[in-house]
Amino acid sequence: MITVHHLNESRSQRILWLLEELAVPYEIQFYWRDAHKMAPAELRGVHPLGKSPVITDDGRAIAESGAIVDYVVRHYGGGRLCPKAGSSDYDDYVHWLHYAEGSASLPFVMLPIANSFGKMATPLRRRVDYELDLNLGYINGRLEGRDYLLGDALTAADVQMSFVGELAVNFADVSALPNLAAWVGRFQARPAYKAAIARGGPYPYAKG
Template identity: 55%
Template sequence: MLKLHHLVNSRSQRILWLLEELGLDYELVVYPRDPKTGFAPPELKAIHPLGKSPLLADDGRVIAESGAIIDYLVRRHGKGRLAPAPDSAEYDDYVHWLHYAEGSAMLPLMLNLYVGRLGEAGAPIMPRISGEVKNHFGYISGALAGRDYLVGNDFSAADIQMSFVLEAARLTGAQEVFQSLPNLGAYLERLHARPAYQRALQRGRLGDRGQGKS
């Protein structure tokens, strides 16, 4: 049985969404954030040494890292859904976006958040950070020009992985990218309109009280 260790309001939301898209049976364990620090509770460290979420357990194995979890679920439980054929050129693009989200795009956003909190002390490097935010979101916007999804013309698990990058732009103070690059907001709205996204949102808030499925 699949078990998702889910921290509220976190990257783990996209794994919940993927599980709903694939219609898999899974158990959801919801962890609150510390009300003062916003950090994950120590219980997560008992499951994986980093103590971060998402964590997926499958028959006793624990997998960490959103991209690795998405790859695992699609490969082992997807039955060919939500990814291009492995021998196609689109598959290479799919792998690119799976890695790019956490490997490249999140860094300037996290720097924007943390260095922004330093105020005057961080001011000398803010122009470089803002430049990199523009660089990355310009790249994502360009990849979406004239198309609805990032890989080929079909919705894939790469869109699920990348959705958090766009959501994180709002959460980390880089929301101006939505004004200058309007196709990003339209893309996010398209993703948010999916019934499985809405179900995952509801279930992430309520945990297993939200539905009988577990």
């Protein structure tokens, strides 16, 4: 059975959600951030990076959320939550899976750093704002006329991108990005999303 090594208030929440969507049985091993918001050292005993999420399954540890989402869908999805392999939709799906952590989340990593340096960080802040506008505008544009990133139905690409959407509505100005804000509201209303919150514990980015 899959064990999700779940750090509070973290990207591993979306792995719980994915497993709930697929109705795959799983166990949770809980870890708590320290006073500096870092993961506890014991997580390094699971995987050398000591980051969350990481899952263990069949004697293996798999780290990096995009790789975990891909693993779960390939091993447990039975064709659910992803387009047909070989289709052009599948190529788009892979793009969103990689884009989430490869590019879209980076300005949100830089944002608290820029904020902590105050005025000294003005040039960095300008760059962060530029990247936020670029990336969040791109996501909002993609969602024009679509309920989910690939069309009418949720895929695992939405699950992987969900953390970026949640950071956007909590830390960026999304008043001019109605599609993005509506998408976050839509996926957070799903029963599987709520079930994952109930199992994973307090999660500050879930509304309602």
